[in-house]
Amino acid sequence: MTRDRVRRDAVTVQTGYALGTAALLAAALFCLVGAPVPVFGLHGTARDVVLVAASAVAAVGFVVRVARALWRFAPPVAQPSQPGRTSPDS
Template sequence: MGNRTQAQRDAITVEIGYALVTAAFLAAALFCLVAAPVLVFDLSGPAARALLIAAATAACLGFTTRVVRVLWRFGANTTGRPSGPGRTSPDA
């Protein structure tokens, strides 16, 4: 693990917060998008249940995928490689 500076710990905390907040918005949007036909078409019974299960599944998968992608990219950018196009890494 090694010793981390306060700035590095703060950056990790901010990145985790960003990942969780954006993942929550994505999950809510996915749930609403998939579950919308239940309200729009006034569905009930097995069709409504199946759509709500699909909506919950899509929301969970979207949330997990977003968190993993954001944190994976953050980890990749802290390994000393350039963090984006046009940026250069200092010569060692």
């Protein structure tokens, strides 16, 4: 494989990882913040406020997770052709 192909594949995998973990985090945050609705049987305005808050927290969590995962990612650096060598032969 070429170096460009390896980098593209690495970016694709990292992006998928970031989106997948962000989706799981968002779902967990929504369930956590929205839990009072079924637990306490909230209705009307209280229910709407809690669900809006849960949606907002989930959205922020999703964006923050994606940003952090992609910000930390550095594409793989090309390795020397021979171990221990740092520059090509003259």
